[in-house]
Amino acid sequence: MRISLTVAATAMLLAMTVAAQAQETEIESLRTAIEELRADYDARIAELEQRLAAAEQSVATTNAETRTVTSAGISRSAAFNPAIGVIFQGQAWNYSEEPDDYVVQGFPYGGEAGPVSEGLGLGETELIMNANVDDKFTAWLTAVLALEDGESVIEIEEAWVEATALPAGFGARFGRFFSELGYLNTRHSHTWDFTDQPLPYQAFLGGQYLDNGVQMRWLAPTDLYVEVGAEWFEGSRYPAAGSANSGYGSHTLFAKFGGDIGTSSSWLAGLSYLDGKAVDRPSGDEDEPLLFSGDSTLANAQFVWKWAPNGNWKQKNLVIQSEYFWRQEDGAYTVEGAAPALYNVDQEGWYVQAVYQPVPRWRVGGRVDGLSTDDPGALFDGTLLAAPEDDPMRYSLMLDWSNSEFSRLRLQFTRDEAGPSDGTEWGLQYIHSIGAHGAHAF
């Protein structure tokens, strides 16, 4: 009995102690909770007071456009899907020689190459739409609205889908797109530093090489930028033609390298190669075209160097870039009505340009571009394919003014020693954009 009493007493004591401890813990936790609540309320009240003060202040400010909105409210009104942008371009262009007769001896132009239209004219109006398709794909459309002989035409310049979820640094694109061949080839016309493309782009790529196809690329996991890739195209566009090889008519390989030198300079260098099959590829005169069938291979080396003091691009910057092209065409040319004549020549083309922005808004630039070719032989004497006496060359100067990132006015002057007779051309160009505007590549 005594023992059990002691046990009971001990048990009770223990229970009480535990209970008391539990109570204390509970009280402590309640206290903490209250403290937390109080702190939380204090914080919230402080925040509300701050917001009230802010609201009062913003009401007081006459600046009506400045107000505080929660971020959730904004994204609803400002986020568009897809992002849409329109680019307006046009020019007034003047020639000392008749541009309708313009040809470059030895280099019959194909594709969309050719001089800027004379007088007042409308350039390409680009309609750009892009958005993520889902978590694994993104898509881009560039439709070009243009006037051709007074008729409005819509041309699909780019319509591609890109896989964004590939592992290990791989990227893939399919659809219609500008080839990664060369440096300028992927640039939209509104980002060009001069109104027209340099001579090798005109002569070798019909202005710019774009086609329907697929692209694979890989970026190395290194501090030095190393990108390699390959593309397969239908081969329907100059310098390929006729969708040879059952519609797998051309392919490219490219490798790019780049990095920084200090904080002020950065560079990009690359090598690329295009192997195109041409079947009855038209070039030269539109009504009586020269038709080429055979292989057109093109190799390119590019180098771009950009400089801005401390890397502060907005105030002052300089870009120097150059590309060199080697082309070999091996096949046969047919002039309408005549028998095909074997044609096997090596050609070269190049340009060097520098663009300097001394102060915000203003840029000045110079460019020299040229071509050279082997003589294709006596069979071609007297035709547009015969080698010219002097290598075609041009010298251009430009000055442009950009009120903002979205508007640009340009004055360009070119001395042309590539056409039938040496001449000068000059003009004014405008490039304006509205809506969403994608980030520009290096």
Place this chain on the structure above:
Amino acid sequence: MSRKALALLIALMPVPTLADLNVFACEPEWAALANAIGGPYVTTYSATTALQDPHYIQARPSLIAKVRRADLVICSGAELEIGWLPNLLQKANNRDVLPGNEGYLEASRYVTRLDATGNVDRAGGDIHPQGNPHIQTNPHNIAAVAEPLGQRMMALDPENGGVYEANLADFLAQWRQSIEAWEAKAEPLKGTRVITHHKSWVYLERWLGIEEVANLEAVPGLPPTATHLSKLTKQFVSGGADFIVRSPYQDARPSAWLSEKTGIPDLLLPLTIGGTDEAQDLYTLFDDILDRLLQAKDRD
């Protein structure tokens, strides 16, 4: 075991690599914050320096290469980097850091953005409809970003999660103390009227009760024009403003010119770490901003 065998065993043992998380920050303040939380377990890289206008950065090959290897990309957002970041993300072929994934963090989502007009009319200049992106000038915003950044780092590198958690708690405790000290120190600045080059300082102004009376840019993002500067001269020649404030990457001439014409002192403030010799980390950034403001106020 022979000494040779032991040496071989040691040589073969996996070396614990200290840097487990690669953080690509668009601006130096976020790189510093990631360093404060990650310590030796992170490697950080800042895409921009304090001497560069973060609106205008070239999407350089070196930056693409850095994004390719990043585990986490942290940027101010609110369209500050819209001219270059999308290109880096598109070219880097790194699915883990694309928006919507754990490896992409937009800092300005975690603070109350000011000046969010929702208005996208560019007649008003190069404006940010989602709000002013220069959020780092209020230390409360740094604290607000530290928490989600810490969470992401823990999620991406759970092995070192405990370290990140502890460092985050330490940082926040120390940061809150510093904020109190800064707020006490900045008391005399309340009601100061400033003219700023660009609307880079709205968060600092709201924090300290400073009033922004004008901008040197007539239209946000476009360089100051002569007409606008002469208008400001007339407006402020007989007072109405205490300082003209400029950030290191902005052209010094407009503020110097206006200062000369009006007698209002012009003042260089670091907009981020590295903007001045004194602003070496997050703490000294705010120390220096306040020191410069208070010194100028004393002279006034």
